[in-house]
Amino acid sequence: MPIDPGFWVLQTLNALQLSMLLFLLSVGLTVIFGLMHFVNLAHGSLYALGAYVAATVAGLAGFGAGVVVAPLAVATLGAALYFLLIRRMRRAGPMAQVLVTFGLIFVAMDVTRMFWGDLPMGISVPAWLNGQLDFLGIEYPAYRILIIVLGLITLAALTLVLTRTQVGAMIRAGVDNDQMAACLGINVERMFFIVFVVGCALAGLAGAIAAPVLAISPDMGLQILIPTLIVIVIGGLGSLKGAIAGSLIFGFVQTFGAVLAPSLASILIYALLAAVLVLRPAGLFPTKG
Amino acid sequence: MKFTIGAAFAALAATTCMTTSAAMAETIKVGLLVPYSGVYAAMGKEIEDAFMLGLETYGKEVPGVTFDVIREDDEMKPQVGLAKTKKLILQDEIDVLTGIVSSGVTGAIRDTVHAAQVPMVISTSGNDEATGAQCSPYITRIGFSNQQVNRPLGTWLAEQGVKKVYTLAPDYAAGKQMTQAFVDAFKAAGGEVVASEYTPFQKTQDFGPYITNAKASGADAVYAFYAGGEAISFVKQYESFGAKAELPIYGPGFLTSQLYLEAEGAAAEGIVSALHYVPTIDTPENKAFVEAFKAKSGHLPSEFALQGYDAARAIIEAAKTGATDRASLAAALPKVAFTGPRGALTIDPATNNLIQPIYVYEIVKGENGATTQKVIATLPASADPANGCVMAAN
Amino acid sequence: MFRHTRLRLITLALLAIGAVLYGAFTGYFGLEVLTEIAILAILVLSLDLVAGFGGMVSLCHGALMGTGAYAFAMLASDLGLSPAAAMAGAIGLTGAVAALIGAICARSHGIYFIMATLAFSQMGYSLVFESPWFGGDDGLSDVPRPDLSAIGLDLNDPRTFTFWCLAALALAYLVAAQVLRSGMGRSMVGLMHNEKRLRALGLTAWRVKAVAFGISGAIAGLAGVLAAQQTQYISPGLMAWTVSGEALVVVILGGLGTLVGPLVGALLFVMLRHEVSAFTPYWHAVVGMILVAVVMSRANGVYGWIEHRLSVRGAHGKPIEPEVENA
Incomplete structure (x- = not known):
């Protein structure tokens, strides 16, 4: 095993990159859970859709356009889903909502196959993102730096909105006790809608960002679903802090597991998940209520 | 009158010939086991297109023999592949089985195929075992080995x-x-x-x-x-x-x-x-294949397509020797040799594995x-x- | 609380008669389909036992089924036990593994319970997939079937084997129904509705859950043993989490917490798959839409819906309780 410090910096960046990608996905899912108390299993499908839309738009108008259009398109679909299914299911209990979104996974997977075919697709990034950046004397792919930066910006923006703005205060009130919040005159229904749509947009953004480094295939949503669920369950459902902690834990365990104990790499994260749930049955940062 | 009799004889002779070839004019039932569902569907489609193209192209060489292709979806799952293989063998009574992409499916169906003495042409799976420790006189490889x-x-x-x-x-x-x-x-x-x-x-x-x-x-x-x-x-x-x-x-x-x-x-x-194959191989055989495949499916053939095409060709080469049923096809398939888009192919009698240039x-x-x-x-x-x-x- | 209403008894009788008649007269492929239904029915029965009556929605039942299959294959092939002893060993072992998982996960609820069971499921899958000891992704072949020639039965005959699976299904159903009627089963249902109260009454919650999960696991193990015997070949695919997800879908389609419903669900699901996949490659979308429609209709699955309609009309049985809406 090399002892070169640059090697460990590189691996740390790799871990951060994976963490930030997962953070973009899990934060929407966890805040939706915190407010509405249900897990949208189709969140991974929205991510896949984001990747497909980004690929199509990028082919027509360039990568930048793809990254902008994908979250908007997915958010629009999210709005439609909200009015057609989610809102109607609000009183049906969390289990029913989970199952509806589970059914949606299968529908979404076949719909992407009908539109985009079975063969995996790929897109390229603009030349300025294609190279490597010199980072403290270490070369690291520019695109991976972009993912890290984008994740950090999203994190900062969300923290700011949630802690410093009125909307954020309303959302926090809703997470703590939605009935009380409604009594205080907060339009809970509208808040649910906004949070759901923003969560969908973030999933679409994650898909667009991941598209150039992964194969865009109909089952990419299913493949990312389990890692995302692990992240939010380790962190504790419904909490922003939990999503950050969960993403970082997942990214670092996966990366350093692959480096230090490759033969255990695929079991390590599940063992950790089981251990967390035994010791803290509601995750590391559970929300109250 | 003499002329008429002569003509009648000729006609009779022709009829006899017809009956002889009618005895040969049998149907070979081919089971094509490939994935059609989920993310592997593209692969199944590619193999099927090329397999049908192979039958169209070389089917003329065995007049009187028709091919009845029965398609089944193995979903790339060994259990499903095994169930579908049993169905093809027992219910559809196929004469020869081909396709098979997943190494897992190959391993799962090997014993069943061997016991039922049904010839199998592995067109895609590279599983080394199928022509190694698990080899069988009924299994012939026409794709590649890992x-x-x-x-x-x-x-x-x-x-x-x-x-x-x-x-x-x-x-x-x-x-x-x-x-x-x-x-x-x-x-x-x-x-x-x-x-x-x-x-x-x-x-x-x-x-x-x-x-x-x-x-x-x-x-x-x-x-x-x-x-x-x-x-x-x-x-x-x-x-x-x-x-x-x-x-x-x-x-x-x-x-x-x-x-x-x-x-x-x-x-x-x-x-x-x-x-063992890329579409840019510069031979007349390959150019003809690439043109024909492009005309049929609109894109360049991959190695999956080529393998399906050659599987069809191998079955036809076997049929040329007069083989039409399970036993005769099983005997004839390991002896086929031909020059196709990827060059000259022969089968190693020791393992029924393909020998081909890389x-x-x-x-x-x-x-x-x-x-x-x-x-x-x-x-x-x-x-x-x-x-x-x-x-x-x- | 589980009881055999008149409707449930009639349904069971119809299913049994239908299976026996179909099994007696159908051709080879029909027998394969019937066997597939029987094995899936045993699996979903075991899942309904804990999910429908204990609120323990598990995503590891596929892996438990796989554990049964692998344990049977390895006990019979590698240790050279007789198939009957290997069957007993495999079912016992799977039950023990399940009891352990149940005990460990007992403190988690809802989505956390689902995820905890998923974690164990994925660990098992990775272990089997990557370890050459279990044959890796090549799987294990030459799995034997029990020799019942002593009582004049040849399990290598497809029809006999189908009836062997149907008999196992009947046995599994009787065991599940008996468990639900026992004190342990009642405690489990009580825990689902109000865990705090039952704890206050002095019940050791984790022990009840572990035992229930163990029994359910043993039944899933039986499904695995039969699956291994059916194909005489096993691969890690049996243990993938999607198998567990599919089992959950079948339970929901049939009717959670009715024990009879999941049997109907298994029948419908297998038939649906064979019928739909015959005319469209997009059968997943069809199943997904049916799932969405069933859940949106607010009915408790197909069978739950029938029960509800009939009880509203007051034709048969008593109205069913609104069981497990918020499991």
Whole structure:
């Protein structure tokens, strides 16, 4: 095993990159859970859709356009889903909502196959993102730096909105006790809608960002679903802090597991998940209520 | 009058001939077992298109024999493949079984096919065992074997002056078979393998940690086997690290298969790999095949297509000897030999494995900007070792 | 609380008669389909036992089924036990593994319980997939079937084997129904509705859950043993989490917490798959839409809906309780 410090910096960046990608996905899912108390299993499908839309738009108008259009398109679909299914299911209990979104996974997977075919697709990034950046004397792919930066910006923006703005205060009130919040005159229904749509947009953004480094295939949503669920369950459902902690834990365990104990790499994260749930049955940062 | 009698005789003779060929004019029932559902559907479609093209092209050579193709979807799942195989054998009473993409399905159905004495033409799966320890007089390989592609490349790479190699492959049977065959040949030719890493199969989103490891390992080159979606992710992520100049990638050609080349884009440029078929092989047989396939399905044929095409050809070559039922086809199939789009093919009687040339090719930018395969070396055909195959008397 | 209403008894009788008649007269492929239904029915029965009556929605039942299959294959092939002893050993072992998982996960609820069971499921899958000891992704072949020639039965005959699976299904159903009527079963249902109260009454919650999960696991293990005997070949695919997900879908389609409903669900699901996949490659989308429609209709699955309609009309049985809306 090399002892070169640059090697460990590189691996740390790799871990951060994976963490930030997962953070973009899990934060929407966890805040939706915190407010509405249900897990949208189709969140991974929205991510896949984001990747497909980004690929199509990028082919027509360039990568930048793809990254902008994908979250908007997915958010629009999210709005439609909200009015057609989610809102109607609000009183049906969390289990029913989970199952509806589970059914949606299968529908979404076949719909992407009908539109985009079975063969995996790929897109390229603009030349300025294609190279490597010199980072403290270490070369690291520019695109991976972009993912890290984008994740950090999203994190900062969300923290700011949630802690410093009125909307954020309303959302926090809703997470703590939605009935009380409604009594205080907060339009809970509208808040649910906004949070759901923003969560969908973030999933679409994650898909667009991941598209150039992964194969865009109909089952990419299913493949990312389990890692995302692990992240939010380790962190504790419904909490922003939990999503950050969960993403970082997942990214670092996966990366350093692959480096230090490759033969255990695929079991390590599940063992950790089981251990967390035994010791803290509601995750590391559970929300109250 | 004499003339009339003569004519009548001629007519009679003709009728007799007709009856003789009518006795031959039988239907060969072919079971085509490929994946049609989920993300593998594209592969099934590719094989089927090419298989039907093969029947159309060479079917004329056996007038009077018609082919009844029964398609089944194995979903790439061994259990499903086995159930469908039993259905094809017991209910549809097929004469010959072909297709079979997944090595798992091959392993699952081997005993059933052997016990039922149904000839099977493996067109795609590279499972070494099927013509190794698990070989059977009823199983003939017409696609490739995992070691067949990797072994010559190991020797060739050492000859090119590459000394130290870092290998990467997904952690499953094919990944291990491919890597092992390469490592053995490369070491025998004087090369050194710095490390062999296996990544969790279809669970690895980020190859960054492994690529960083490879760069730090002090190797001259990376030898990688990935297929499908994983190949695309790996090739693109490797490119983003900008490591190809100092640490070039070699590997079996599934890494840059025609099916995935477009999705990989420019990231695949410069990768040198080896395979038994690429659509740019410069022979009249291949040009004819590529034209016909493009006319039928609108894109260049991949190795999956070629294998389906040759499977159809092999069955027809067997039928040419007069074989039409299970027993006669099983006897005739291991003896077929022909020159197809990928060159001259023969079957090794010791294992019923295919003997075929291997092409080393580099991915380069083509005329219209898209990437294409440039063949840089043709490695002569050599038979795989028997690998524990003891062929029972046929 | 589980009881055999008149409707449930009639349904069971119809299913049994239908299976026997179909099994007696159908051709080879029909027998394969019937066997597939029987094995899936045993699996979903075991899942309904804990999910429908204990609120323990598990995503590891596929892996438990796989554990049974692998344990049977390895006990019979590698240790050379007789198939009958290997069957007993495999079912016992799977039950023990399940009891352990149940005990460990007992403190988790809802989505956390689902995820905890998923973690164990994935660990098992990775272990089997990557370890050459279990044959890796090549799987294990030459799995034997029990020799019942002593009582004049040849399990290598497809029809006999189908009836062997149907008999196992009947046995599994009787065991499940008996468990639900026992004190342990009542405690489990009580825990689902109000865990705090039952704890206050002095019940050791984790022990009840572990035992229930163990029994359910043993039944899933039986499904695995039969699956291994059916194909005489096993692969890690049996243990993938999607198998567990599919089992959950079948339970929901049939009717959670009715024990009879999941049997109907298994029948419908297998038939649906064979019928739909015959005319469209997009059968997943069809199943997904049916799932969405069933859940949106607010009915408790197909069978739950029938029960509800009939009880509203007051034709048969008593109105069913609104069981497990918020499991």
